[in-house]
Amino acid sequence: MKNIKQMNGLTLRNLTGIAIAGTGTAFPAGGRWIDNATIHRMIFGDEWQQPMAAKNLDPLYYEQQLGFSKRFWVHTPGTAIVHDELTSADLMTEAARHAIEDSGINKEDIDFVIAVTITSPRYSTSMGPYVSGRLGIHAPSMEMKSGCASNIFSLTLAAQLIQNGAKNVLITCGETNTKVLKMTSRMAYAGGDAGAAVVVSKAGAEKGIMAGYLNSNGSFSGHMGVPGLLPPNQQDIDEEKYYLEYSDAAEDFLNEAWTTTPQLLYKATGLTAGDIDCLIPHQVHKKRTQYAANAAGVPMEKTIDIIHEYANCGSASLLLALDHAKKRGALEHGKKLMLLAAGGGISWGGLILTT
């Protein structure tokens, strides 16, 4: 395996003339916020204190060490998939509605739609047209994914489409991680479900992506993923193969990805850590966010840290965090934001955006 420093990746410069016109999120009323005590109870029973102590598990560990406090679940991990539960398409649709409303743009003026998910509710069907159809948007659309870094990729694609004539690009992302998580103490606390969307629009040349950096390394594909074959088969259902499996084999590599990306972005833009007004990392867990802030040289008070509200929502986390940054005023005129993500694939990257 190559060292990360030998993997040059792709640096995209001056994807400018674009702005974030609106953001939106979705946790519809049909869903449920789950706190840690509820999960303790689900795994260890109503009297969870005793069995957790017997297994040497600290009930406060998940909140104190990892920052997981509550999360939105459309599904109870480890139970059968049923037809009346919310899907990632529902979350995408709802988040898109809010982002369009927030942007003030008519949906008729959206001229490209990128749907992003690693937990699609359908085989074969592209979520691009599927979700656009529900929204009544008639525009070219596609589905794409590259793990939890998907939206670093999608934002750079949106910017390129706008540079080539699109006026408004909708990126909408939905994840239902709970449908591929087992109800174990390792996984259940970490995963959340969410929708998050953004409208990217044509803007003055001073605004946009100063530099984006993208990379992937497929060497670790076997260490992270759902091993069951598609289309579905009985054997893999019986053997519970449609659940996410994860090993720590890629941890060192992931740390290196989080460390090197900010430096590559500083080099590409000539900026330094002091120029960054807001750091928006993909939300894995509290320690990872602190790690990212440290690697970027940005203090935690300028870093979006929402893991305690939502846990890890897969590829939706980055756009959720962007929505929070916008609500906090971090997208006002002339700010400089750094977005960072790394995850399944392994795919990773980041970008610096002038608002």
Next chain:
Amino acid sequence: MKNIKQMNGLTLRNLTGIAIAGTGTAFPAGGRWIDNATIHRMIFGDEWQQPMAAKNLDPLYYEQQLGFSKRFWVHTPGTAIVHDELTSADLMTEAARHAIEDSGINKEDIDFVIAVTITSPRYSTSMGPYVSGRLGIHAPSMEMKSGCASNIFSLTLAAQLIQNGAKNVLITCGETNTKVLKMTSRMAYAGGDAGAAVVVSKAGAEKGIMAGYLNSNGSFSGHMGVPGLLPPNQQDIDEEKYYLEYSDAAEDFLNEAWTTTPQLLYKATGLTAGDIDCLIPHQVHKKRTQYAANAAGVPMEKTIDIIHEYANCGSASLLLALDHAKKRGALEHGKKLMLLAAGGGISWGGLILTT
């Protein structure tokens, strides 16, 4: 529902400075070429003449009317999915190897990978890094889809990435349609499996996509697709919901998509039908290819028609046809190609490429 003429879509102009450096296809030795008589036998038994006649089915219909004569199958439609069969990832990997070899470019010089499939073998996992890992390519990568028009989209994305600094983009596509087809006379003859790939490279400003046109309409999502929910569930397996369902409801709309796209491309480029050296349509069936040629005003002798060899290979068909065009010499210096596709989504579009 809107009339197609009210749906403007997105026209991308002057995605130039790029060329098709190499193409490749995959039908590995482990697979099987199936002729029509073999399918007659599978559906109606060894003495198929009698039962077909009793059902008023003409055994020559599929070849004479639709052009389906043989096709590559990795799987027998309607049978259970098993672990030792080829997957679309295998086909993508093999096709990519051939395309890279054909391009003469070192795999180390590929700086973006787009994996395309509507029949992925995995849930959640992006085929971009997955296939890149197998190929030993260390470059940013993603998976995308928008039905059978996916590669009109992917080619325009590749061109934009090259305009923004990438040197060589690999698009690799694999489809195993047989795994979602039932063994019925309507579906079994029509579907084939294939891998097809292309390396798009930086080139002189006179070469590239003069204009591309992209559009989608999600109104017909319910008329074409695999209705079973993902992740997989027992009920949908029991009810055989993981098979493609298709109605003719969108036929008129699809015809209009095939008709309007060439005219939009002529308008965007100032070219006329006489300027087109080679028409490369997505291969649905013989009549559709003739329809496309007629709509574009290009004679059949300048139109790639390979349906009799491969049947409909989903999103791979367009790149298969591009590979055939290259082998026929149609990509020599200074030629003008028109690529057209429409399919599931509905997504459709086209592009005019100067080689």
